[in-house]
Amino acid sequence: MKKLHVLPILILMGCSSAELVENWKNPDIVIFDASKVLLVGMTQNENARIDFETRLKAEFDERDIESMRSIDLFDVRFTNSKRTEKELDDVERSLLDKDFDAILLTKIVGSESRQSFRKTMAGLNNYNDGFKEDYRRHQDIYYDQEYYERYTVYHAETSLYCICEGKDRSLIWRGSIDIMDPDDIEKTVEDYVKLVVVAMEEQDLIFHKNIDVEDVDI
Template sequence: MKRLLSILAILISGCTSTSLVNNWKNPEIVIFDANKVLIVGMTANEEARVKFETKLQKEFDKRNIESFRSIDLFDVEFTSSEKSEEELSEVELQLLNKDFDAILFTKIIGSENKQSFKKRMSDTDRFFDTFSYDYLEHQSIYYENGYYDEYTVYQAETSLYCICFGKERQLIWRGNIEITDPVDIDKTVDDYVKLVVFALKEQDLIFRKKLANEITGL
């Protein structure tokens, strides 16, 4: 992990709005491949959500991995109100029955200066080992006004969950990423996606096979 963080620190220094501050991989997992992935960008900003999920989907398309955006699977009614644990379990079961084997879940969890953040910042250290618990804990991001206000540095988190049979929806990987002064949505999304893809490739998770003539921009 230290080697990965050192490499990323050099690559992103001074040329991007994002930085990886923490990186965890399930020690029981050496290599993880996925055939069908659900991409979830949890944010009330619809424009940012569409751009982010679409950009990530293109990365999967490059590698011939089937993926779906949550905006295409979760209707407005689903994300506009609070869901129960039973409802999330039903969603996971439906995904499993439709041959999904992974969820790549990204959310904004706070900011460096902690202005008007309604969740206790101590919660950011909590460990969510299943998608349903992670979603339930943060779902008000979608519909609650004032969940967070203007920040200088946003704290984001991307988690990779396996929803394979027998794996109990376990957490495979999690990365904590800081986003500094996100003025340009396109650039911020582009930087964030590049960082996530690079980190997953370094860990041999999904994005393992290097494409010929691939240009990462890092």
């Protein structure tokens, strides 16, 4: 398995609404560089799409890597209806003609409802408690309808595709990311973009770290 510098990812996850749960890289790829990347955020929320693609483009701009938001390339008619395989082939050909060599595609692939304790679990391992203390601390379980809180986890994927001339147009990398109950869309987008950037840096994909960090096996 490839060695990853996991510390930056773990630090980021500690205070983030986004969590990297799977990180797959094409085993035939060691380092991948791109000169011009199309950034695509697939969502019905137009404001979230604009914010996401804009923030992601800012990361590319900061590293002097040319990129373009899909909102600046696809017109409204393109995203308002389904496209055939032939039409998407034409899109790829058009991107090649415009000197694009990669696409970074992000999408929400599903969601699920989960349940958690509303109350803290402080004292759970307090072995000095007797029955009455233990019972009194947790008796809300019987009647408090809000003792268990329900929340939604959204499952997202970001995929990097090569569309290089003369090469297979194949998947280079895919990161599966869980988004935890996003009340603040702006912060969620910021967390997601940061996590994607760090994950790609760790895999030497387009973004590359400026300093050496000791390798850690995972």
